[in-house]
Amino acid sequence: MEKIAAADNLNNNGEIQETINYYKTATTEDLCKRAASLCETIHGKDIILRGLIEFTNYCDQDCLYCGIRKSNSNAVRYRIDEDEIIKTVATGYNAGLRTFVLQGGEDSFYTSDKICRILEQIKKITEYNASVTLSIGVKSREDYKRFKEAGADRYLIRFETSDPKLYQKIKVNSSFERRITAIRDIRELGYEAGSGYMTGLPGETEEIRINNALLCKELDLDMVGVGPFIPSNNTPLAASPQMPLEHTIRATALLRLLLPKAHIPATTAAGTVDPLGREKMVKAGANVLMPNITPVELKKHYLIYSGKICLDENGSAIINDLALRMASIDRKITFSRGTALRFL
Numbered sequence: 315m316e317k318i319a320a321a322d323n324l325n326n327n328g329e330i331q332e333t334i335n336y337y338k339t340a341t342t343e344d345l346c347k348r349a350a351s352l353c354e355t356i357h358g359k360d361i362i363l364r365g366l367i368e369f370t371n372y373c374d375q376d377c378l379y380c381g382i383r384k385s386n387s388n389a390v391r392y393r394i395d396e397d398e399i400i401k402t403v404a405t406g407y408n409a410g411l412r413t414f415v416l417q418g419g420e421d422s423f424y425t426s427d428k429i430c431r432i433l434e435q436i437k438k439i440t441e442y443n444a445s446v447t448l449s450i451g452v453k454s455r456e457d458y459k460r461f462k463e464a465g466a467d468r469y470l471i472r473f474e475t476s477d478p479k480l481y482q483k484i485k486v487n488s489s490f491e492r493r494i495t496a497i498r499d500i501r502e503l504g505y506e507a508g509s510g511y512m513t514g515l516p517g518e519t520e521e522i523r524i525n526n527a528l529l530c531k532e533l534d535l536d537m538v539g540v541g542p543f544i545p546s547n548n549t550p551l552a553a554s555p556q557m558p559l560e561h562t563i564r565a566t567a568l569l570r571l572l573l574p575k576a577h578i579p580a581t582t583a584a585g586t587v588d589p590l591g592r593e594k595m596v597k598a599g600a601n602v603l604m605p606n607i608t609p610v611e612l613k614k615h616y617l618i619y620s621g622k623i624c625l626d627e628n629g630s631a632i633i634n635d636l637a638l639r640m641a642s643i644d645r646k647i648t649f650s651r652g653t654a655l656r657f658l
């Protein structure tokens with residue numbers, strides 16, 4: 315309880331401003347040291363695993379940055395049927411995983427009825443011992459309510475950038491306000507709420523980077539995902555430069571300082587840009603890893619960006635690799651559900 319109380323600081327504007335001032339002037343090394351130390355005080359040395367299942371790469375959206383955008387006719391499309399999703403969860407459950415993240419494009423094939431059925435089955439076969447996270451984009455409040463009632467515990471929906479003008483440029487025909495409302499709906503409906511953003515989008519400034527972290531603070535998120543934007547072949551942003559991973563590392567540290575209790579993943583995108591990217595994120599205050607347990611024959615088609623790693627290995631091989639990586643930096647993977655501290 316003491317640890318949680320310690321994490322309840324930083325609730326007034328003065329303290330938040332002090333943290334931003336520190337972020338602006340500190341070296342990356344100092345920033346990371348401070349964030350990692352705070353992370354260890356609150357979360358210990360455990361790194362929580364979440365099994366990621368990318369169950370459809372069909373998408374009704376046309377985000378300029380994303381390799382599975384509707385207009386990418388080069389994408390090889392797939393959907394995992396309901397039985398196969400359940401089998402994938404069962405395999406992960408038997409391997410010890412206690413959290414499953416169902417992520418996909420905004421695919422209207424999966425009606426709310428279908429999603430509810432999948433949720434109910436997952437809860438049943440895992441004997442209500444596993445948490446389920448959905449990450450399937452903007453839905454109506456009514457749908458979010460139904461998913462929650464059917465067993466969804468958490469929802470992830472990144473706002474991508476806090477700058478409404480930049481948002482409008484990269485997410486055509488999508489409303490920034492609507493996405494933020496979705497995040498607020500999720501939280502109000504009792505989900506563990508997750509959001510986040512990419513760093514290094516073309517047009518991003520240091521001011522936007524700071525505002526990204528402040529928006530996460532304002533939304534009082536339980537989970538924050540941040541990763542580098544990686545130019546993706548066959549998209550309008552294919553020729554954009556790859557910005558340094560340092561932006562993501564500094565963002566991770568700032569998020570940890572602003573949201574001490576949040577669960578923050580060391581993202582696969584960071585591991586794609588730099589072979590030690592995930593280790594660097596953990597050393598900057600991240601405390602979650604998301605092994606991709608999508609069936610091996612399909613995962614190569616969920617190509618949201620180019621060069622994505624872990625496409626040829628199955629879930630067990632990835633978990634073994636992550637265990638070794640974490641041991642090399644004095645951390646330990648855990649199969650715990652990793653419930654948000656707000657709910658404990």
Ligand code: SAM
Nearest residue numbers: 379380418419420450451472542543544618619
């Ligand atoms: N459709 C859901 C949504 O929009 O929330 C979830 C799927 S979406 C593909 C998952 C995340 O992938 C996005 O939130 C975005 O941040 C990330 N992503 C997409 N394209 C990317 C890229 N080129 N580089 C890095 N991350 C990318």
